[in-house]
Amino acid sequence: MKKVALILIECQNEWLSENGKLRKLIKDKNQLSVSEKNIEAALKIARNNEDIQVLHVTLRLNKGYPEFGKGPNIGLQSAIPKAKTWIIGESGTEYYPKFKPLPGEFEISGRVGASAFAGTNLDAYLRNNNIKKIYLTGYALHVCVESTLREAHDKGYNTTILIDATASFTDQQKKYFINNTVHHFGHQIKTNQFLESVYL
Template identity: 50%
Template structure:
C-alpha cells in the first residue's frame, strides 16, 4: 500500500479448496475455532470481490498431488508425511478442487507444480510474479501458521513486499492465530485488515 500501484501488486489466495472450505473436507474438520474460520472466509470473499472489481492480478495457490504422492517421497515427519497419511489434496478429488466464489476465472493465474508448504516450493509462482512485474503480494488463506506463514517467509526472502490480510486468514485456533499475527507477520511483512485493503483498492482501482 502507500506507493503501491495496482499493476505491480497481486492478491495471492492460499488453498481455497475443498479440504478447507467443504463441510466434509479433512482440514475443515480440524478447525477448532469455527467463528474465526467462518469470519475469515467472509473477509476473503470481500477481498477477492474487491480485487476482481479493481482489476488486480489474482493468483490461486493451491495444492494438487498425484496418486501415491510421489512428489513428497517417503518422509517420516512433517507435512510430507502427514499429507499422504491423511490423503489430502489428491488430484481429481473434491478436496483438491477450488470452491466458489474462489474458483479461478479467466485471466487469473493458477499455480502449478507446488510441492511444499510455501507457495513457491516447486511451483511456477515466481515466474508468474516476476514476468508480470509484481513487487507486492497481498496474502490470504489457510492455514495462517503453516502454508500462509511459509509463503510469507519465502516471499520476503525473495525480495517481495508482503502484506497479510490478517482477518482473511485463519489458524486452527485463536492462540495460533494470535501468535501468527503478533509474533510472526512483522518480521516478514506487515498485516492489515480486509477493510483497509478494500478501501485502498477503491482509490487505485479502475
C-alpha cells in the same frame, strides 16, 4: 497506481466444504467462517480493480504421494499422507465454488511444499509481470500462508497478509503468528483496509 497481486492460498474444498477433511480438524470454526467472508470481499475488490491481479495457489498431489518419495518423511510430508488429503481426483482438491478462478486469473502450478513458491511458477509469474507488492489470503495461516510470507520476504516482495481473510486451526495459533511472526517478514491489515492500501 501500482500493479499488485492478491493471492488466494488453498481456497479449496479440503478447508471450506462441509465435507472437507481439514475443515473437520479446525477447532475455531468462527475464525474459519470470518475468513471465508473476508476472502470473498477481498476478491470482489480485486476483481473490480484492473491494477490488481488475482492468483490462485492450490495443493494437488498424486495418489500415493510419489512427490514425497520414500525417504524419512517428516512434517507435512508425514502429516498429509496420514490425513489422506490433497489427492488429485478427489473433491477436496477442487476449488470451493465461490473461489473458482475466472477467465484471466492465473493458477499457480507445480506446488509440492508449504510455501506457495515451493516448486511453482509463482516467482517467475510475479517477476515477469513486474509485480512487487502482494497480498496473501487463505489457509492455514501458521503453516502455508506463513511459509509463503517468509519466502516472499526473502525474495524481495513487499508482502501484506489480510489477517482476517485467513485462519489457523486454533485462536492461539493465530495470536502467536500476529504477536511473534508477521512483523519480521511483512505487514498485516484487515480486509476493510485493503481497498485503501491498494492506492498507497
